[in-house]
Amino acid sequence: MTTLAFPTVPKFSVHHAARPMMARDADAMYWMSRYVERAEHTARLLMVNATLLMDVGDLAPKFLREQWQGVLTILRSEAVPPGDAKLLGSRIAHHLTFNADNPNSMYTGLSRARENARAIRENISAEMWESINKLYWSIRGDDAVARFDDSPDDFYRQVMNDSMLFQGLTDQTMAHDQRWLFTQLGKYLERIDITCRAVETKFNILQQVKMETALRTIQWMAVLRSCCSIETYRRNHAGDMDPLRVISFILLERNFPRSVRYGVAMAHQALAAIRAETNPLAIDPGERILGRLSAQLEYAEPSEIAEVGVPDYMQKMQAQIAEVAVAVQKAYFLY
Amino acid sequence: MSVAALSGLHGFAVCGFRAWLCDYLDRGRYLIAVPGRAGPAANAVTVQSDPRAIVPPIALAAPFLTIRFTGQPLGSRRMFDKYEVDGLFDEMFEMPGKPRTHYSAVASRLGELGPAAFNRRVRMADVTFRNQGITFTVYNDQRGVEKIFPFDLIPRIVPANEWDIIERGLVQRITALNHFCHDVYHERRILKEKIIPADLILGAKMFRHEMSNVNVPRNTYIHICGTDLVRDRKGQYFVLEDNGRTPSGVSYVLENRGVMKRVFPGLFGAYRVRAIEDYPYNLLQCLKYAAPNRAEEPVIAVLTPGVYNSAYFEHSFLARQMGVELVEGRDLIVENSFVFMRTTAGLRRVDVIYRRVDDDFLDPLCFRPDSVLGVPGLMNAYRSGNVGLVNAVGTGVADDKAIYPFVPDMIKFYLGQDAILPNVPTYICAKDDDRKYVLENLDKLVVKSTNESGGYGMLMGHQAPAAERALFAEKIIADPRNFIAQPIVELSQHPSFVDDHFEGRRVDLRPYILYGEKVIVMPGGLTRVALRKGSLVVNSSQGGGSKDTWVLEEDEVKE
Numbered sequence: 001m002t003t004l005a006f007p008t009v010p011k012f013s014v015h016h017a018a019r020p021m022m023a024r025d026a027d028a029m030y031w032m033s034r035y036v037e038r039a040e041h042t043a044r045l046l047m048v049n050a051t052l053l054m055d056v057g058d059l060a061p062k063f064l065r066e067q068w069q070g071v072l073t074i075l076r077s078e079a080v081p082p083g084d085a086k087l088l089g090s091r092i093a094h095h096l097t098f099n100a101d102n103p104n105s106m107y108t109g110l111s112r113a114r115e116n117a118r119a120i121r122e123n124i125s126a127e128m129w130e131s132i133n134k135l136y137w138s139i140r141g142d143d144a145v146a147r148f149d150d151s152p153d154d155f156y157r158q159v160m161n162d163s164m165l166f167q168g169l170t171d172q173t174m175a176h177d178q179r180w181l182f183t184q185l186g187k188y189l190e191r192i193d194i195t196c197r198a199v200e201t202k203f204n205i206l207q208q209v210k211m212e213t214a215l216r217t218i219q220w221m222a223v224l225r226s227c228c229s230i231e232t233y234r235r236n237h238a239g240d241m242d243p244l245r246v247i248s249f250i251l252l253e254r255n256f257p258r259s260v261r262y263g264v265a266m267a268h269q270a271l272a273a274i275r276a277e278t279n280p281l282a283i284d285p286g287e288r289i290l291g292r293l294s295a296q297l298e299y300a301e302p303s304e305i306a307e308v309g310v311p312d313y314m315q316k317m318q319a320q321i322a323e324v325a326v327a328v329q330k331a332y333f334l335y
Numbered sequence: 336m337s338v339a340a341l342s343g344l345h346g347f348a349v350c351g352f353r354a355w356l357c358d359y360l361d362r363g364r365y366l367i368a369v370p371g372r373a374g375p376a377a378n379a380v381t382v383q384s385d386p387r388a389i390v391p392p393i394a395l396a397a398p399f400l401t402i403r404f405t406g407q408p409l410g411s412r413r414m415f416d417k418y419e420v421d422g423l424f425d426e427m428f429e430m431p432g433k434p435r436t437h438y439s440a441v442a443s444r445l446g447e448l449g450p451a452a453f454n455r456r457v458r459m460a461d462v463t464f465r466n467q468g469i470t471f472t473v474y475n476d477q478r479g480v481e482k483i484f485p486f487d488l489i490p491r492i493v494p495a496n497e498w499d500i501i502e503r504g505l506v507q508r509i510t511a512l513n514h515f516c517h518d519v520y521h522e523r524r525i526l527k528e529k530i531i532p533a534d535l536i537l538g539a540k541m542f543r544h545e546m547s548n549v550n551v552p553r554n555t556y557i558h559i560c561g562t563d564l565v566r567d568r569k570g571q572y573f574v575l576e577d578n579g580r581t582p583s584g585v586s587y588v589l590e591n592r593g594v595m596k597r598v599f600p601g602l603f604g605a606y607r608v609r610a611i612e613d614y615p616y617n618l619l620q621c622l623k624y625a626a627p628n629r630a631e632e633p634v635i636a637v638l639t640p641g642v643y644n645s646a647y648f649e650h651s652f653l654a655r656q657m658g659v660e661l662v663e664g665r666d667l668i669v670e671n672s673f674v675f676m677r678t679t680a681g682l683r684r685v686d687v688i689y690r691r692v693d694d695d696f697l698d699p700l701c702f703r704p705d706s707v708l709g710v711p712g713l714m715n716a717y718r719s720g721n722v723g724l725v726n727a728v729g730t731g732v733a734d735d736k737a738i739y740p741f742v743p744d745m746i747k748f749y750l751g752q753d754a755i756l757p758n759v760p761t762y763i764c765a766k767d768d769d770r771k772y773v774l775e776n777l778d779k780l781v782v783k784s785t786n787e788s789g790g791y792g793m794l795m796g797h798q799a800p801a802a803e804r805a806l807f808a809e810k811i812i813a814d815p816r817n818f819i820a821q822p823i824v825e826l827s828q829h830p831s832f833v834d835d836h837f838e839g840r841r842v843d844l845r846p847y848i849l850y851g852e853k854v855i856v857m858p859g860g861l862t863r864v865a866l867r868k869g870s871l872v873v874n875s876s877q878g879g880g881s882k883d884t885w886v887l888e889e890d891e892v893k894e
Binding site: 020021022023024025026115118119120121122126129130133134137178274277278279332 | 651662
């Protein structure tokens, strides 16, 4: 039997302290991930909304306008631009997809995601870089608009799939160290934020408009679709489309990566791990907020949501998430 | 003939496209070239059969392709058939049709290949470069545009016996240059003994008074040097210039090799090509060696001007390959004459900085006060011996074009040896006799400004119109220190792929030398190609491309 012989006794240990991470790199890591997540949600929202409008058929211009206004609100963009109601959808879709001057367009978001990735190219894996680079060129390329006009659906699906591919590569090709933790934090904060705003906005629209039950059901299905949740919801609730059930599901479902509760727990874990590594003794304000929120969602009942009122509940959640983002920035990125 | 420009794809969906394209190309029906390969004429796809059959998929897939319908049959003509040597030194051919021994295997394989198959590989290489984001930035608008560095797929081969001379010559040269730097910042013996005129050094823009009597780690100034070599009509190698400040291009050498292995794996089979993949490791050792004494496991960082710098890809690449941090000026802070980087867990000491920022921008307290790329107080930390900078500050004095003519004298002076690699004869405009000759013979000379690089500020006397020559004459008279002149070297040529065949294009060679515990010359280097026909300017900023460069293990070629 032969054994591998080393000439000297190794002087290193595998149990060494983690290498510190550059603050600017952490910043870029977090935003890279956040922007990719945002692109995925934008694509899904636009896709779901376009499909929904096909389902409900010819709508009154006022309702059409409101429907698109909802998408704009969720994506934090300005009011519906005036103009022909028939072309409204395509105008807004282009505005939210390709407009380089719109800070909330997919184009801008993916450019920023790639810009951040490029600035930390040495921190991410080659697979991640190639995937984000391809994603970027798929919307930057000269033929992107033509492909979009051929089939917006295919176009959005590709963006969604490529975004998820990127998230998957992030999980599987880099060490789950501090760098990875920042990507998780960015991803989940973005997801919670946009999910809460989607529920809030849709709820408000449906409150205001008179609508027959069938249409309402389709509307709530669209809400679930834009949160990537419809299949799991159907399984768990046997297809019943009761608004409070839908909202409770999106907010409180256990073990479901798209629910707010899951996102908050994950973001909390990530931030706690980052804090433990960088500053074991201090208290991190962001971590405290997330911890409290996580406990609240863990033990919440749908009746409490109904009591507070959906819009208020959602707004409060968003405000707290915004507070966390500011705290993270103060603690780790600003130097 | 109708020409239709089609636009489309940027890197996505490439796999499908590639498969599709290969399908067509394998049937030998279409010919495709990619722009930037070799002048505007190459910017074409030649299609001989019914165009309608292929337009939609190409339109989907190729942003930078132009499609041209010719109706002429392609096919049997070999790609070397029209190859001309033109009285130049040709790297591959002794005379038309007769390749040099060390090129014979490559020449015969490429000759058999046919334009369609070759083109397929050109596409593959291009797609690889784009997807991997191997780009450089051209500043023609405020934000800069990312471009692929044109890659010419035919490898340049250097036989072992030639490389041996180059290697010894380069080691000798970097050693002398390091002695020189130490000398001019300390005793100045070479000036006192009037080997080099003192005013030429002390008046140079690149001379850093701040470095006088500063002791740098290991007395090394130029840790990394990129020396440009050219060959004349006879094939003799000359040193054209040294780049002892922040030479760039080495990442392309490594990436070119990677791409070559991917698209032409078969070609390597006939040769024993020396590996270059250990360069990042050697560089890391070299950087560690430059650490101030007290650091046991030195913390190393690559300092970049930022993501919009033209060489950003390389900075990021090297940091990644070495596994060290890539920092910008704003990530570093100097406290009590020590350098720290800002991390999520507070400040962390940095021992060695491989800086890719010019002297001028390194420290606003010491050099240009308007610099935002640098680190205030860095020079202070450096002079206190608390941080190593690679390359040292002030090495510009050694690669100054006005000092270049004296390098053979330096070698004699410090090492007592004759230069192994000769210089190109050079006229120093600061000398009265030389200046007189230069002004009288401007149409036969290349005039270079000593303060410019990258092919800027240059007069190619034999090609320039009289008005431009007159303008340069005025400039020379106004500021003679700023100019040197050299006879025109008719650079050697090497086959490049143009349209559907091979043509000769001028090349140079930039090997990279590491001066650490040992002096290591990377076996290979960046072969740059002037892609425009007849052009002698190989700089990437002036439309140059590059080739993979193979240094052979031994002279014999496996059959």
